[in-house]
Amino acid sequence: MSSEQNKKKTRSRSPIKKAQQFERILEVGKQLFLDKGRDGFSLRGLAKMLDMNQNNLYNYVDSKRELWIAIRNKFYKQYKDENLDIIESHEGSNVDLLLKIFDHFFEFAENDPAAFSMMHIIPSPPSDKVGDFEKDYKAFNFLDGTTKKVQEAINEGEIKEENSAILSFFLYSLILGATIVENTMRLLEESNDDERRKAEETTQYGTQSFSSTEFRKYVLKKIELGITDPNLIVKESDYKE
Template identity: 30%
Template sequence: MELTDTQRRILEVGKQEFLEKGFKDASLRAIVKEAGFTQGAFYGYYDSKEALFDALVSPAADGLLNQFIQAQQAHYKLIPEDKTEQCQDLSTSYLNYFINYIYDHFDAFKLVTCCSEGTRYASYVHELVELEVDQTKDYHQQLCQLGKLKGTVSRNLYHMITSAYFTAVFETVAHDMTREQAIDYVNELAVFFNCGWNGLLRFK
């Protein structure tokens, strides 16, 4: 459904208020006043401050989550095709796709990364980590059963490594890197973590 001019104005003013003050300290009264509308006009579109934040964030955040799930499924497809040696190259390829997606929706992910305390998105990165840990652990167990790797890693270590990795990726947004800087950074990051996984898991 196409947005009205009033709705666009509310979203733009709300975004700036959230970016400047964070969700918890942002004022709905200030948003309405700056937008130049009544609270009644606001409630005609959003029933709360959180609903406004969700409208600004959810399309991009949910889109990244869905693509992340698709990336995990793509890794499983390597197993029956006997192409599991390509898994790290595939991961790096998807990482580049993800970082470009994040930068295509930079303000939304800035809100998620730096301004979401008090909303359901405060745990967004943690939820990605948990999803990745569960799937990666299962994927590596399947590779181990096929004789594709020798090493083992505890779930606690999986979680700590994955949490460090995702935190590092989203630091691009927290530190306002340019897209070009972010792409260079995450590719160096991929090399670093791939070397670590290779050392621990001893891929064949």
């Protein structure tokens, strides 16, 4: 192989290697954010875990806020793409579709708790500098998509509510809280450290007569019954000031 061919091969391989390294940074960074929290996380600690020079890490991200944004961007895109697959393959009522989307929310959190925490729980690190990821960031606004599906269900008479936006926000808050509880239950089901639970006030999540799986099914069924029962309608006059 000629010298010129070697140069071409090196150049063509370099972007691939850089992309692979960036994916590694996102994955390890995601887990470190979960383990250390926003304030305990540091790029120095991340570089050490990656066995990288910290200056080299700055070739990928300018700050831990930039990394936080990049990680969330990756997993919001993944979540959105998976939801689109569910929507495109769905056959049935709008309510059934909403329940599939809510179930996927649970599954996403179960399959990747660290990504879920980055998306919904861990707050953004402060930074005086606005980096490229933040400058180029485009909001996913996934709740708008849920609101649209809720409105379609209202239009079809499947849901009797009047305000799709507030119902969508209510359902999101319910699902988010239930997902956090289910995740805690599942962790306790997999753990035998009863003594540590007492100090963390999580004992109650592991001593119920139902499993985390049963809890998820209950939540989804309760939502289904709650949004389709005309006797449970909340009128705008009930909360409008």
